[in-house]
Amino acid sequence: MKSPSASPATLVDLERRFWQSMVDEDTDAALALLDEPALMVSSHGTIQFDHGQYRHMAEQGKYTVRDFSFDDMQVMFPNEDTAVLTYSVRQAVAERGSEEIIEQRMADSSVWTRKDGGDWRCVMHTETAQEPARR
Numbered sequence: 089m090k091s092p093s094a095s096p097a098t099l100v101d102l103e104r105r106f107w108q109s110m111v112d113e114d115t116d117a118a119l120a121l122l123d124e125p126a127l128m129v130s131s132h133g134t135i136q137f138d139h140g141q142y143r144h145m146a147e148q149g150k151y152t153v154r155d156f157s158f159d160d161m162q163v164m165f166p167n168e169d170t171a172v173l174t175y176s177v178r179q180a181v182a183e184r185g186s187e188e189i190i191e192q193r194m195a196d197s198s199v200w201t202r203k204d205g206g207d208w209r210c211v212m213h214t215e216t217a218q219e220p221a222r223r
Contacts (some may be wrong), residue, residue: 090186093168093202099208103198106118107153110146111153113147115146122209122210123211124139125137128215128216129212129214130216150184151181151182153180159176159177161173162174167201169202170200170201170202172197175195178195179204193218194217195216196215198213199212
């Protein structure tokens with residue numbers, strides 16, 4: 089296999105930029121990082137969406153992301169133009185229009201691809217709620 093066409097740090101930066109676009113409510117920045125169509129798996133089920141559907145989710149969805157931080161980031165390149173990221177994320181969300189913050193701890197993964205030497209795009213994202221540690 090050839091070397092990956094990007095460093096792990098590049099993919100971590102892309103993931104961080106995507107999350108920051110949600111905090112900033114900058115839908116255009118998010119769309120520039122998403123493949124079309126893309127897939128998502130969460131507690132709400134599975135969804136395949138295009139850019140128009142993502143715009144609707146981002147701008148009309150029930151919750152907004154207010155803050156985030158990553159832990160335990162792992163990056164693997166199954167081939168030179170595919171990257172798989174896994175990590176834990178602490179996210180602060182709120183219902184749209186509310187100031188009441190809900191803290192969540194999630195286990196996430198993202199798959200990023202490059203097609204025909206182009207830019208990296210996220211093609212799939214998963215999130216699973218992590219149970220609080222028992223004492």
